Amino acid sequence: MSIQARTTRITVPEIRARKGGEPIVCLTAYTTPMAQRLDPHVDLFIIGDSLGMVLYGFESTLPVTLDMMIAHGAAVRRGSQRACLTVDMPFASYQESPGVAFRSAARLMVEAGCSSVKIEGGREMAETIAFLTDRGIPVMGHVGLVPQSVNSLGGYRARGRDDAQADEILADARAVADAGAFSIVLEGIVEPLAREITEAVDVPTIGIGASPACDGQVLVTEDLTGLFGDFTPKFVKRYAELGEAIGEAAAAYAEDVRARRFPGPEHCFGAGKNSGRG
Structure with missing residues (x-):
């Protein structure tokens, strides 16, 4: 049965197996009505903490809470039946320790009913990713431009422009993959580096402002449909207004x-x- 015709939910192992194969179609979703309309067309939903900016008008993703992510994750689950569901772990819900991360991730898995969680960070998060995956919680990684660290990064700038920074991001991606992540979001990374990372790791990469060589692509749905703000980032293609x-x-x-x-x-x-x- 084709992936478009199926009515059972796509699993994490199926996404993992798409490395080097058919590109993975991914979009964000935050609500039941949007999920209902997108579900027939996508393989993977990311219920992103970007909802803090897109839906709530925050200046960054930092004010988003675990309860907010649970509520929106559950809403997307109710509106979908086939796409794999990944919910962002919001700022301060996982950085303190692997134990804190496990308790937060367990709430997301149980209360939102998601298929996996997403964690921002590279080598510093490898221990936490391994801790979660060893305990049955699938993890999607996220390296490059990591919005929860926007204050320490100095803004929303593309990453990997110099060799030293590129080497760090490549090391982050390798560490995340080695820790057991089933896929990795590459955000805001210069194209040659995103291509190199995709070739270097054995799990699918999901690009956003990265490279067409990635194993899949994700955009914020409100960006591609013209529902969020007047500014269109360079990496966004508007498909509707x-x-x-x-x-x-x-x-x-x-x-x-x-x-x-x-x-x-x-x-x-x-x-x-x-x-x-x-």
Whole structure:
């Protein structure tokens, strides 16, 4: 049965087995209605802590809480039936120790019903990744531009432009793969380095602002549909301008209300008929 026709959820081992094969299609999702519309077309949902910026208007992902990730992860699960589900572990939910990370990840797995969790960081997170995977929690890694460390990185700049930084990111990716991660997000990495990492590790890489050579690609759905902000990052291709369409619909509605064209008789109960009153 083709992956498009299936109705059972794609598993972590299936994603892992896609290394070097058919590219993995991945998008973010945060709500049930969006998941319902995307699910037939994607292999993997990342319920990202980017929801803090996209849905809640935070300036970064740092204020996002574990409870928020659980709520949105569960919403996406209710709206999907075939895509593999990965939920971001938010800032401060895993960095303290492997034990803290396990308790946070266990809540996500049980309460959100996800297939796996995602952890940002490289060599410093290898012990934690191994701790989780040894205890039955699948982990997706995330190296390069790691938004939870934006303050220490000095902003949202592409990574790996000089040899020293490129060597560090390559070492991070290798450490994450060796620790047992089933895949790795490569974010904001110069193209030659992302290509080199993809060739160097034996697990699938998921690119966002990385390389077409990655084993899969992910974008924030609101970026590709024009629903988030006026700025379009270089790595985003806009496939629709739904934000403009929503604004136009709201403007038309407001005009109709002010002109008393809405609601019309067709939108009212008993209009033009004997309503039994009077």
